[in-house]
Amino acid sequence: MAPQSDIDTETDSDFIARIARLVTRAGGQNALARATGLSLGAIQRYLKGGEPTRGALIRLATAGNVSLDWLVYGGMDEQSSPAHNPVPVYGFAECGLQGWYNPVRYKINATLDWPDPELYAVVASGLSMVPEGIHPGHICIISPNTRAHTGDAVLIRRNDGASTIKRLVREDDTWVHVQGWLDPEKENAPQIPYTDQIKRSVIEQLAPVIFIKRRA
Structure with a gap:
């Protein structure tokens, strides 16, 4: 039986080879970075053995049109499943409170290979x-049945329907603490972070953003 370190090395090299295959198909490292919305530095780290986050794996698999199982574990079946879940798409309409919006249903669906039938x-x-890399016009895929973790971008929908996307800082039985950034005072000026706390009793849904895609 091979030593554990040898097995880990083989597994790492196989994963790097799959990332390299995605790079080749995309037309280079820069092209894959653009297609996924990841930085060039992140792609280069993965090619050197760095471990992608859950969100980065989803972006890589979606951009490369491969299944998450193949990307993570390898095997023969690299193509993503044809049975994609339809994902309803909503716009955000201003609702009079800074940073909060009312969702407006679009007459289109997106698709994504992800085991949550309630994706939107x-x-x-x-x-x-x-x-946090979320710009106006970016499409954010929300997974209501995936647990949010500290540091995740999350969508919070209140009981009155108003919604916002913020970074989850911490939560307890009574409060959810989130972070956002104020609008810059002038073009190219740094944005100042701020924190807010939302009473859990007014929250209808808190769900992580699992994937961010630039609109074509």
Whole structure:
């Protein structure tokens, strides 16, 4: 039986080879970075053995049109499943409170290979999450049945229907603490972070953003 370190090395090299295959298909590292919305540095880290986050794996698999199982574990079946879940898409309409919006249903669906039949998407609005890589017009895929973790971008929908996307800082039985960034005072000026707390009793849904896609 091979030593554990040898098995880990083989597994790492196989994973790197699959990332390299996605790079080749995309037309290079820069092209894959653009297709996934990841930085060039992130792609280069993965090619050197760095471990992608859950969100990065989803972006890589979606951009490469391969299944998550193949990307993570390898095997013969690399193509993503044809039985994609339809994902309803919503826009964000201003509702009079800064950073909060009312969802408006679009007459289109997206598709994504992800084991949550309740997936939906929103088109981001506003600048409060630009430092987290979410720009106005980006499509954010929301998974209500995936547990949110500290540091995740999350969609919070209140009982009155108003919604916002923020970074989850911490939560307890009574409060959910989130972070956003104020609009810059002038073009190219740094954005100042702020924190907010939302009473859990007014929250109808808190769900993580599992994938971010630039609109074509």
